Amino acid sequence: MKKTLLLTALLSATALGAQASELKIGLESDPDALDPDKSRTFVGRIVFTSLCDKLVDITPELSIVPQLATAWETSDDGKALTMTLRDGVTFHDGTPFNAEAVKANIERSKTFDESVRKSELSSIDTVEVVDALTVKFNLSASDATLLAQLADRAGMMMAPSALSPDFASNPVCSGPFTLTERVSQDKIVLDKFAGYWNADAILLERVTLVMIPDSTVRLANLQSGDIQIVNQLSATDAAAVEGNARLRFANITGLGYQGLTFNGANGDKSNNPLGQNAKLREAFDLSIDRDAINQVVFNGLFTPASQPFTPASPYYNPDFPVIKRDIEAAKAILAEAGVQTPVKVQVQVPNTPVTLQLMQVIQSMVAEAGFEVELVSKEFATLIADASVGDFQISQQGWSGRVDPDGNIFGFVTTDAGFNDGKYSNAEVDRLLREARTISDPAARAERYKAATAILAVDRPLIYLYHLGWLYGLDAKVQGLTLYPDGMLRLEGVSVTE
Structure with missing residues (x-):
């Protein structure tokens, strides 16, 4: 938090000298449909923050x-x-x-x-x-x-x-900018809307969002000055940014999580061992070492997770802390279930180096318990589209988080909800989460969420891996940027000095 406050103070200082008219931002993937009603991607929300x-x-x-x-x-x-x-x-x-x-x-x-x-x-x-x-x-x-x-x-x-x-x-x-150009898998160009109601706060004439899935390439573009902001800097690149006098590293704790969604009832691909057996999902879960993932893949910058709410949230259920790896218990569950090992399963994963590394680590971990994971790498918008129609067995995807706890859970686990890709359905979970929506008292709401997460901890329609931290690499010329826990880049008052 101290780093964030210091960054805000530094970047809010009045820029000296002339201002550049364009800001270039490196995104980790291409957004899906630029329609707020259809959109499911985090990077899409970043575009919408300037557009709508x-x-x-x-x-x-x-x-x-x-x-x-x-x-x-x-x-x-x-x-x-x-x-x-x-x-x-x-x-x-x-x-x-x-x-x-x-x-x-x-x-x-x-x-x-x-x-x-x-x-x-x-x-x-x-x-x-x-x-x-x-x-x-x-x-x-x-x-x-x-x-x-x-x-x-x-x-x-x-x-x-x-x-x-x-x-x-x-x-x-x-919004403050209009869409000028979109080239799929390449870039989105936004230009300032002269008729914007708060136009005086918009100091940039153009924003170009460049799609760069490879985190190493994003860093290289930042170092060369071809882009001024790296959205979702790789944790392993933070030291390189901090050691460069031209650049600045910034981070803030987010509201969301990354996890694994299981297909339990969405089409033919739900007919797989883990999709149909919660005990096998438990064994898979027990095979994963979340602390090791955080250290190996994320340099300790993220927070291991086993539920949709962070430990700091009043809606967190302390009865279900982060799951500790237990290979022997996982093997015992497989033996009791009488399944033939290795249990084969396919996991779709976004085609970015970090997510591929994450799943390769998990692939190795669960193999020790008796699971054989095939990784299917996909461009993120394709992965999301395939998830919605049930073209997956397990999907590695996450959620950027919402201010209200309902936003982190309701849409993913209630019957027929918009993000319930695995088609999980439990009448008691539906009842608890619908009741929580109608209650304004935080303590009473927390009771419902804790009861619902207790059921989900057994059923495991999805398992949570870690809570997100938003990591940024910035050119020191970027002025006036304030970080938000939702990970959105709000550009009011932002400028780039020449």
Whole structure:
């Protein structure tokens, strides 16, 4: 935290000399669809942060603050949320942002066939236009999570004039930058939107996001000055950045996790030993040494995990601490199950060096217990698409984390939720997590989450490996950048000196 505060102080200083008009950011993978309703990738959210404003945003301290909505109030019974909207906002195509636009966006997110936002907005029954700058969400039940959902893709506002199934090919929002060019697997170019409501805070004329899956190549591009920010710096490259006077290393603890999702009921590929047997998943889990992974792959910069909430969260269940490796126990489970070893299973993994190294380490670890893992490397957007349709047995993927605990669990383990790729279904988990959404008291909510994580610790529809830390390499010329626990790069006040 001290490093983060120091970095913020240093980068917030007034830049001396002329400012460059363009910032180049190296991303670790190519985003999926540039449609907030379809999007599932972390890097996609980084693009949207510059492209599509939301109804509300967060502070570095995780408080909800105004963005396109300037004020809001919840009814006494918790079943209505009324928002006052910012006046004078226009979309990139010049059409006005107003309550009708909010209504069109929310209704699309709830009804569009390809929307993965449905579960996030399921509490909204109807959207009422009170007047041009006032919108009222009538809820089927009190929803403690709704504001946090509206601080992410569910709250991103698209121009109603551009809404179509093909929105991603020409996204039109109201953010500080517009899409100029997208070259798949190469780059995304954004240019400043002159009509932005907060244009004075945007000092850059252009932002270019360059897709560089290889962390070594990203570092080389930073060292040469071809890019000014490395998003997701490899942990093993942190020392090289810290030792370079032209560069700066920065990190902040994140809200999310990385893990392994098992296909239990999503198509033919669910018919595999681990997909159908929770005890075999337990044996697989016990074969993994999370502490060793953190040291070997991440230089000790991340936090081992066995549940979706960090130990610092009030929703963490202390009855299920990080699992310690126990090869003998894993072997005993396989013997008791009477399965023939090695138990063969296929794991799809993103095609980046770090994730490949992670899975190669796990591949070696679980082999000692009697598992034979075949790794299938895929470009990340392809991996996510394949996961959604069940074209996997185990998928190595994670989640960047959300302010509200619901965002780290509900969409992944409730029946038919948008990110429940393995099609896990447990009526008691559904009941507990739906109840948690309706409760505002943190202690009462925590009881539900702890009960749900106790069930998930047995069923293991997915297993958690580590909590994320956001690691950045920056050119010292980058000024004014503040780090956020959600890992998003907010560019208000950011400049690059010549």
